[in-house]
């Protein structure tokens with residue numbers, strides 16, 4: 001069978017995109033390969049690590065387990081949408097200051113998890129932050145500085 | 158991945174018409190996506206159910222609650238119609254995967270996927286819930302404890318969709334609890350257990366009715382009749398609860414696999430059953 005394609009309209013970081021995608025395309029591959037937004041990472045590809053976390057219609061999700069077609073008509077936020085031009089988002093600034101990134105592979109997902117949390121709960125406790133990033137694995141930094149950075153960002157914004 | 162057609166119907170009728178034998182329903186995709194990637198399904202059409210608004214609702218019905226099959230784990234875990242009343246269900250929904258998982262995973266998908274370890278299955282069995290199934294000819298109800306036929310196999314017929322789960326009204330002096338043990342936070346349960354206890358109107362130490370369900374210790378989630386019989390009509394004390402745990406362990410049919418050995422699982426059934434019974438008992442007495 002000729003691989004079926006589908007035309008989708010998706011708003012990514014406020015920009016509308018209209019693209020033809022294969023029905024089998026994951027949202028992650030769509031963002032990275034079709035739109036060139038390579039900030040979102042692929043770790044496990046199985047919903048376990050959170051490296052591919054994006055915000056879909058206000059909810060934090062793993063883009064590796066979603067078909068691009070499912071995002072038709074929806075809003076996606078990725079790490080590329082955080083900074084305002086050269087001005088870093090408070091979360092990004094706080095991560096840099098706290099040293100919350102080493103290799104940086106988990107960082108885009110951590111930032112989006114932090115954003116999803118702060119969007120709902122602007123002044124979380126330490127425990128709430130730990131819970132908010134529980135779906136995101138980091139092999140290097142340790143979670144202490146990451147939690148600290150999210151707490152700092154909450155104070156600033 | 159094998160190529161497929163993607164369809165996103167707006168109504169249940171439209172979805173049912175699309176469900177040919179070559180089509181597979183898609184809810185959150187947290188199980189299905191990987192099944193498709195691993196070519197464990199032959200489907201040539203994927204029918205996405207997420208654009209059918211009525212399937213996502215959680216509403217009061219007949220004194221109990223009607224939960225649309227597409228209700229998210231996150232919504233279930235946060236629902237005030239469920240918390241307090243159906244504690245076992247609330248607790249199970251809150252431990253499925255990560256936040257990211259719970260923002261996609263649905264109740265209907267958890268049941269239809271029919272994993273022996275499905276975390277919401279045992280609470281629903283303990284609470285006496287039924288699944289509502291629909292096809293082009295109408296709807297019917299299947300008690301959740303008769304829904305599972307084997308790993309990945311349910312009583313749903315070809316062309317049938319799970320549309321809702323109906324949880325009956327919680328009787329007076331009743332409570333429920335959920336317990337599970339896992340290797341790591343993101344892993345499926347090694348064992349899970351849900352208990353429902355209703356106490357006697359005249360004697361608040363005596364159990365009038367009990368339902369105990371076990372997960373990940375058999376080809377399907379299962380009720381343990383011997384543990385239930387052991388509790389029914391008994392005044393609850395350490396000895397009775399110990400015995401119920403013993404009965405549950407002997408009803409369990411655990412296997413050795415990469416996650417844990419059968420002996421360990423059986424021992425955990427004993428422990429989790431005892432804990433679940435005590436918790437359900439305290440809730441039934443309004444103490445927790």
Ligand SMILES: Cc1cc2nc3c(=O)[nH]c(=O)nc-3n(C[C@H](O)[C@H](O)[C@H](O)COP(=O)(O)OP(=O)(O)OC[C@H]3O[C@@H](n4cnc5c(N)ncnc54)[C@H](O)[C@@H]3O)c2cc1C
Pocket residue numbers: 046047048181182183184185186187188189190206226227252253254255258261262263264265266267268269270274275276277313317318319320343344345346
């Ligand atoms: C990282 C990770 C962690 C997980 N942790 C847990 C856990 O702790 N506990 C647990 O129980 N599960 C866990 N799961 C498994 C999964 O998330 C759940 O089983 C989830 O509830 C499945 O729901 P879904 O909406 O994503 O289903 P889908 O993947 O969309 O569908 C699952 C199956 O059910 C069928 N289906 C879906 N909806 C219907 C319907 N309405 N009618 C008929 N058939 C239908 C589909 O065709 C498919 O075969 C985990 C998964 C991942 C990726």
Ligand code: FES
Pocket residue numbers: 041042043044045046047048049050051052053062063064065
């Ligand atoms: S890459 Fe998606 S969760 Fe790991």
Ligand code: FES
Pocket residue numbers: 100101102103104105106107137138139140141
């Ligand atoms: S900084 Fe390397 S994985 Fe987190």
